[in-house]
Amino acid sequence: MILHPTVIANLLAAYTSSLMLVYAAYYGLQILRHWNIESGSELQLILERKTYLVSTVLSYVFGLQLLSLFLFVFTADSLRTLFVGAMCAAGTLNVNAFGYPTLVLKVVNFVTSGLWLVLNHADNQGYDYPLIKKKYLLLIVITPFIVLETLLETAYFLGMEPDVITSCCGSLFSGEKKAGLGSELASLPAIPTLWAFYLTVIITLISGLVFYFKNRGGYVYALLSFALFIIALIAIVSVISIYIYELPTHHCPFCIIMEDYSYIGYLLYVLLFGGVVAGSGIGIILPFRKIESLKHALGGFINKLALTSVLMYGAFTVIVTYRIIFSNLIM
């Protein structure tokens, strides 16, 4: 256990969001079971009021989720001085078996939480709670994951023993040793990966613009934006990072958030995460376009999402391209 202020802040955030979510999920369950918009019973009135509470709570929780994802990486990064051989977050996350699972779960939860907010916003456009059951079903699906995340995070921080020799990012994400996902990603050939990345970007952006202007191919774009998210993450590990570090052997996806690289990683990741949430969100709400009460409001919202997503991915690509062109590393 390391009693570090940032660790305490992390755990505090995790536990408050878990507790609030479980509280909200409890009412979600009630709504799923007893919701009947036609009825004027007292229970229905109470439930209608509770929806305000639940959506307020969840907006806070998911806002917290976003912040805590970054705080988590930040913490892992700043604890590196306590461990022999850890030079960045990659090393500290490897201190025990819970580090990487927590991170993966945080990313997954962040995306699903974002999707929930998109759904919630769409639902609020209609006067008769058209999506309420689907919304709360999704909430009940998300809750166990967030609770699991909290437990893993606790285990990770409690299990930290300072001065355990951990492998630093140099060996974890190096192309020479072939063990583990990190190394496999890193050993992907750089130039083809870069081509694959740009190809996906171009296809995704074109499909996004087609959808924005012509209103066609929404599902395709949702799918593509999810694919782009994954490919961009792979590309960061295998090729973009080495251009930013200007070192052909350094593949770490965490070092780019450090001060030495003027915190560029935060910008890149925010753009990427924003892009995937907005892009895939389209896929989630597209089926509900036909619903009577949402007909008018939803079209504009979907267009906005598409535009946001395209712009974010576009900005991501522009920054990455800029870094690659002006990098001193020539491949």
Next chain:
Amino acid sequence: MNVWIEKQRYIIDFTISSLMRRKVKNIGLLVLYTLIVFILASTMFFTYAIKREAAFILEGSPEIVVQNLVAGRHDLLPVSYLEEIKSIRGVANVESRLWGYFYDSLVGANYTLMTPPQNQDSHKNQGKTTVVENDNGDPHANHEAHALFEYEGALLESGTLIIGNGVARMRGIGKDDYMPFMAADGQIMNMKIVGKLSSVSELVSSDLILMSEADLRKLFGISPDKVTDAIVTVRNPSEIQTVAGKIKKRIHSARPIIRDEILRTYSSIFNWRGGMMIVIFSAAVLAFVIFAWDKASGLSAGERQEIGILKAVGWETGDVIQMKFWEGAIVSLSAFLGGVILAYIHVFFTGSAIFEPALEGWSNLYPNFTLTPFINAEQLTTLFFLTVIPYTVATIVPTWRAATIDPDSAMRHTGG
């Protein structure tokens, strides 16, 4: 989008004016909130600044220190060990250190007595280069004359001392004064002070007294074949760990301490200290959360009426929740900013005046030092998480309860 921004602006305007109307109630909350942020922020600024300072300063500490353990305590190291260590592959140089503690019963303070390394001359030049570097620094510091030793050409000889600034302050002595010591054999040694270590370096040198090797051996009665510990310089910095292992293997009673461990010790001490303080203050945060909950749920008649009227004139529940959200945001931000600013002033301008008695403990000699200000995003984010989030969580349910009151019942209750 513009419509949305306009709407929020009107809600914020309304919120501010309604906050202003209930000044007394809100000022109490604000003061407490600011105080909580202030305490936590002070702790964090202090520990982070000192941690960074320690990491920077101690970067120059010895690569490996070798102690001799006897019956589980450190003991004097036989000189013969030095040759033994020197013969290990990868060792560039071995030096001995001679130092100890001296309790001054006159003022009740502990001093650290120490013999400076032999090759004094080459290092004196280093001291001079520091002075040159300072010329482009701020003029105030220059005025102090940063030379490592504040005496001109007066080398430390037998019978003379160079004292740290804390010792000088404690005893009220300075250059050319005499300081008597009772040696181990009962003889009185009257030593002349020829210099004083600079006051800017107090964080590392406050309690130091430098004296020649012969004097120190006489004072403590240490025989010439013993030294306090040894310092090992390693040729290849990546081999420090290996060399330390070899020393341990060669000399079983040795306890090698490598530089990384020194740095990590300080890092974890201050992490621990900061975390400990926050755990202690968490009780205060909890009390504050209860207070905030209570404040938020105990709506006054006026407030109920206000919400009732707002809803009657067409505000939706969502709008009232938004208004309450902005209210919380305004209170939180003001308190957060206020607390952080006050903490900054407290730690970096007044030298953590509130913490000082706790840090001093029972020691009579405490260094006077100013910390180099250091704030980063990590500290501010952590602070935000530790203060704003508990407050926000505490106010959600009361906010919702206030926002969902029926307009007619709200107005009817207050009418009576």
Next chain:
Amino acid sequence: MTLLSGIVLLGLLMLHAFTSSQGQEANLLHKAALVKQLRLTDLCLFTEARYTRHLSQADLNTAFQDHPLSMEHFPSGSFTQPNLPGITR
């Protein structure tokens, strides 16, 4: 309004932090040079006991170092960590 002035003030303090850390660079270098020259290992923070004066040179049994039942009794012991990681050798 007060919020705005608070933000401005915080910005000024950040600026102060930035500029003064530039200014104090010389002081830091001076201290680091002294540490190097005198082969120092510790900060002079707590002078009340020998194991709190040189924290990194102390061992794990410092709290019991005088006799087996002598628990930690100096105030600064409550600030420093009970076990110093890595100093267990």
